[in-house]
Amino acid sequence: PASSVATVSFIKITLTSDKEITPLVKARGTLRGNIIGVKAIDSGKGPRILIQVSKRYGKAVRRNRARRVIKEWFRQNLNRLPPKDFLVFVKSELNLTRKETGRKIREELEQLILD
Numbered sequence: 001p002a003s004s005v006a007t008v009s010f011i012k013i014t015l016t017s018d019k020e021i022t023p024l025v026k027a028r029g030t031l032r033g034n035i036i037g038v039k040a041i042d043s044g045k046g047p048r049i050l051i052q053v054s055k056r057y058g059k060a061v062r063r064n065r066a067r068r069v070i071k072e073w074f075r076q077n078l079n080r081l082p083p084k085d086f087l088v089f090v091k092s093e094l095n096l097t098r099k100e101t102g103r104k105i106r107e108e109l110e111q112l113i114l115d
Contacts, residue, residue, distance in 0.1 A: 013074055015050040015085060024050060024087045033108035034094060035101070036070075039087040040113075047081035049074050052089040066090045069102045073109050080114060 015021050024041055031038045051070050053063040070088050074081070088109070096104060 013048055013071075013078070015048050020048075020085065021050055024085050027087075031112040032091075033112055035091060035104055036108050036112070037089050037091055038109075038112045040082075040084040042083070043085040044083060045085075046083050047074070047078060048085045050085070050087045052087065054090065054092075056092065057090050063090075065098065066101070066105060069105050070109065073106050077109075077114070086113065 015024065024039060027039045027041045029039065031040075049071070051067050053066050055063070057063050057066065070090075074086075090105070094101075094104070
């Protein structure tokens with residue numbers, strides 16, 4: 001019997017070129033939470049993201065976990081997001097457990113971007 005293979009197409013949601021990143025970094029108007037901050041500019045190319053995690057946040061394992069949580073939240077909420085470029089930066093650690101940190105980041109993304 002023929003096997004069916006599901007095809008998955010990926011949408012480019014990350015910003016990579018200096019031409020795309022520079023206006024976003026220079027933009028004014030930062031929305032701030034306890035752990036994260038968000039800047040946004042209109043792009044016309046759909047929602048895209050740039051993630052910045054300070055070394056002050058912790059060692060590489062903790063910084064990468066924060067990046068993964070943010071990227072996954074964006075993927076899950078892609079259809080609810082406005083067509084903007086977002087800079088999400090993780091500011092500080094609040095001595096939370098791993099689960100609490102992930103939950104808090106998701107809550108703040110919800111508040112700062114969707115509300």
